[in-house]
Amino acid sequence: MGAEKQMEQLAEHCVLFADIPQEKAAELLKTNAQEHSFAKGEEIYSPKHYQKSLGIIAKGKAVVEKENGVLLNQLSVGECFGAAALFVPQEQYITIVRAKTACQVLFLSMESMQQMMMENPQIAFNYIRFLSGRIQFLNRKIDSFTASSAQETLLSYLRQQPQGISDGVPMAKLAELLNIGRTSLYRAVEDLQSQGKIKREGKRIELTDGSTSEE
Numbered sequence: 001m002g003a004e005k006q007m008e009q010l011a012e013h014c015v016l017f018a019d020i021p022q023e024k025a026a027e028l029l030k031t032n033a034q035e036h037s038f039a040k041g042e043e044i045y046s047p048k049h050y051q052k053s054l055g056i057i058a059k060g061k062a063v064v065e066k067e068n069g070v071l072l073n074q075l076s077v078g079e080c081f082g083a084a085a086l087f088v089p090q091e092q093y094i095t096i097v098r099a100k101t102a103c104q105v106l107f108l109s110m111e112s113m114q115q116m117m118m119e120n121p122q123i124a125f126n127y128i129r130f131l132s133g134r135i136q137f138l139n140r141k142i143d144s145f146t147a148s149s150a151q152e153t154l155l156s157y158l159r160q161q162p163q164g165i166s167d168g169v170p171m172a173k174l175a176e177l178l179n180i181g182r183t184s185l186y187r188a189v190e191d192l193q194s195q196g197k198i199k200r201e202g203k204r205i206e207l208t209d210g211s212t213s214e215e
Contacts, residue, residue: 013078033106038099050093053107055081060103065096070177150188164207
């Protein structure tokens with residue numbers, strides 16, 4: 001696949017370039033972005049390693065973790081990270097972004113983002129919309145921590161995941177992430193399976209169709 005076609009496809013999947021012609025978005029990426037490759041398991045951003053740039057996954061997958069290893073989010077092609085920290089004065093990044101597979105990342109510097117937003121107001125609007133979505137995501141995280149039962153906590157968490165699927169997270173880490181005991185988590189999984197609300201195979205837990213919306 002040619003570089004320009006790859007850029008067009010990437011722009012198509014990136015929220016920053018919604019409602020912007022693909023060719024124009026591809027040209028903006030080609031002109032402003034710096035590409036870097038990361039090996040599987042390599043840290044992309046961390047509290048000790050961070051630059052004032054927005055990252056976009058161009059190939060592969062990455063995960064966002066707390067410093068203790070608890071999984072916060074998974075990133076696929078076209079998804080962004082670093083947006084909330086880009087225009088704040090603090091230099092420290094508060095989470096770890098790690099390559100889940102070998103991946104390539106395009107970085108847009110703060111200066112490039114400022115210029116692009118000034119010249120293309122739609123990008124500024126898309127950026128605000130993306131950050132608004134992150135706020136809603138964090139509010140749902142808070143809801144999951146304050147849920148009245150382990151079952152509600154697990155369901156709330158799964159509803160936040162892409163396609164309602166948690167994959168590759170050990171039960172011990174999932175219990176830590178949800179702030180519930182392991183015994184309670186296992187019981188919640190068994191109960192929800194018996195109710196037909198989730199399916200579990202090893203480290204993969206997924207919502208059934210009937211549980212994908214808040215009840």
